[in-house]
Amino acid sequence: MVIDRRKTKVIKIGRVPIGGGNPIVVQSMLKVSPENLEGSLIQLRELKRAGCEIVRIALPTEESCNIIPFLKKEVDIPIVADIHFNTRIALKAMEIGVDGIRINPGTINNVRKVKDVARQAQQTKTPVRIGINSGSIEKRILRKYGKSTSDAMVESALYYIKLFEDVGWTELKVSLKGSDVIETVNAYRKFSVVSDYPLHIGITEAGPLFSGAIKSAVGLGILLHEGIGDTIRVSLTSDPVYEVIAAYHILSNLGLRKRGISIISCPTCGRCKTNLKEIVDEFERETIHIEKYVKVAIMGCEVNGPGEAKDADIGVAFGAKSAIIFSRGIIKKKNVPKEMAKDILKEELFRLL
Numbered sequence: 001m002v003i004d005r006r007k008t009k010v011i012k013i014g015r016v017p018i019g020g021g022n023p024i025v026v027q028s029m030l031k032v033s034p035e036n037l038e039g040s041l042i043q044l045r046e047l048k049r050a051g052c053e054i055v056r057i058a059l060p061t062e063e064s065c066n067i068i069p070f071l072k073k074e075v076d077i078p079i080v081a082d083i084h085f086n087t088r089i090a091l092k093a094m095e096i097g098v099d100g101i102r103i104n105p106g107t108i109n110n111v112r113k114v115k116d117v118a119r120q121a122q123q124t125k126t127p128v129r130i131g132i133n134s135g136s137i138e139k140r141i142l143r144k145y146g147k148s149t150s151d152a153m154v155e156s157a158l159y160y161i162k163l164f165e166d167v168g169w170t171e172l173k174v175s176l177k178g179s180d181v182i183e184t185v186n187a188y189r190k191f192s193v194v195s196d197y198p199l200h201i202g203i204t205e206a207g208p209l210f211s212g213a214i215k216s217a218v219g220l221g222i223l224l225h226e227g228i229g230d231t232i233r234v235s236l237t238s239d240p241v242y243e244v245i246a247a248y249h250i251l252s253n254l255g256l257r258k259r260g261i262s263i264i265s266c267p268t269c270g271r272c273k274t275n276l277k278e279i280v281d282e283f284e285r286e287t288i289h290i291e292k293y294v295k296v297a298i299m300g301c302e303v304n305g306p307g308e309a310k311d312a313d314i315g316v317a318f319g320a321k322s323a324i325i326f327s328r329g330i331i332k333k334k335n336v337p338k339e340m341a342k343d344i345l346k347e348e349l350f351r352l353l
């Protein structure tokens with residue numbers, strides 16, 4: 001089934017087009033202090049290698065903006081400055097030449113200051129994400145709805161969009177993050193009915209790697225299946241590279257993006273005589289940079305492996321003493337020494353690239 005994506009307005013962050021049916025863009029965020037230039041650069045390079053297409057960076061002070069030209073010189077990837085409370089930082093980041101900014105207007109809570117940001121964005125041609133968060137909805141709207149609801153988030157987003165439109169700046173993207181999955185899904189659904197600005201979707205504070213990836217897959221899966229979402233971030237309390245991997249898995253399972261190696265591995269059972277988990281983990285790490293979509297099977301036994309994974313472009317199945325390499329269910333190599341099997345699988349994979 002092909003998902004019918006909602007037609008949104010197109011904006012550009014750096015060279016990356018967003019919305020209007022363009023591929024859904026995978027984002028993540030640096031988790032290193034901007035004072036740590038070297039650490040930030042290492043993480044930025046790791047994210048780019050994993051397929052991240054836009055990186056957000058928290059800028060807590062005006063001085064921290066100096067990291068922007070440093071990173072832009074070293075790595076070719078659009079950088080979005082994440083600003084809360086202090087609009088002077090947003091103004092400085094735009095002046096320095098950041099590719100986009102993300103503001104949470106609820107934490108700024110001042111019309112004049114939000115309009116100052118809008119004017120600077122208009123002058124410097126900087127796209128802006130208006131990031132509405134249910135925890136920081138302005139009091140006026142909270143009084144109207146009694147509490148922070150999906151309707152309150154939509155009203156808040158439309159209000160701040162209007163402030164930007166008033167100064168003539170419409171290169172905007174919107175996010176609406178609620179306190180739970182259902183509230184977030186409802187907010188995005190309702191917003192999509194009344195506006196065609198592109199949407200950044202994510203489940204805020206999703207949690208640790210395992211539960212956070214599941215929570216994000218549920219929430220983002222519902223929205224993406226309904227055609228909602230132009231950029232995506234899976235927020236995890238973990239290495240941001242896992243955020244990128246999780247995002248591509250969600251998109252790939254919905255047929256929305258196909259990038260990189262899709263590993264088909266069995267859950268193992270009593271027939272498995274190999275440490276399959278270790279081999280799968282290593283193989284995933286060693287092939288993370290590959291952009292071409294290829295299905296690779298890594299199976300725990302020769303009895304069922306090739307048959308169960310006949311969909312795979314290339315695969316390995318481990319026996320008690322040796323392994324076999326197969327492609328689309330047909331055996332290509334037999335009696336491969338187990339300790340060499342992973343490397344031979346990689347060689348065969350590289351032939352397909």
Ligand code: SF4
Pocket residue numbers: 266267268269270271272299300301302303304305308
């Ligand atoms: S492929 Fe083999 S080891 Fe893996 S789950 Fe199936 S029977 Fe068990």
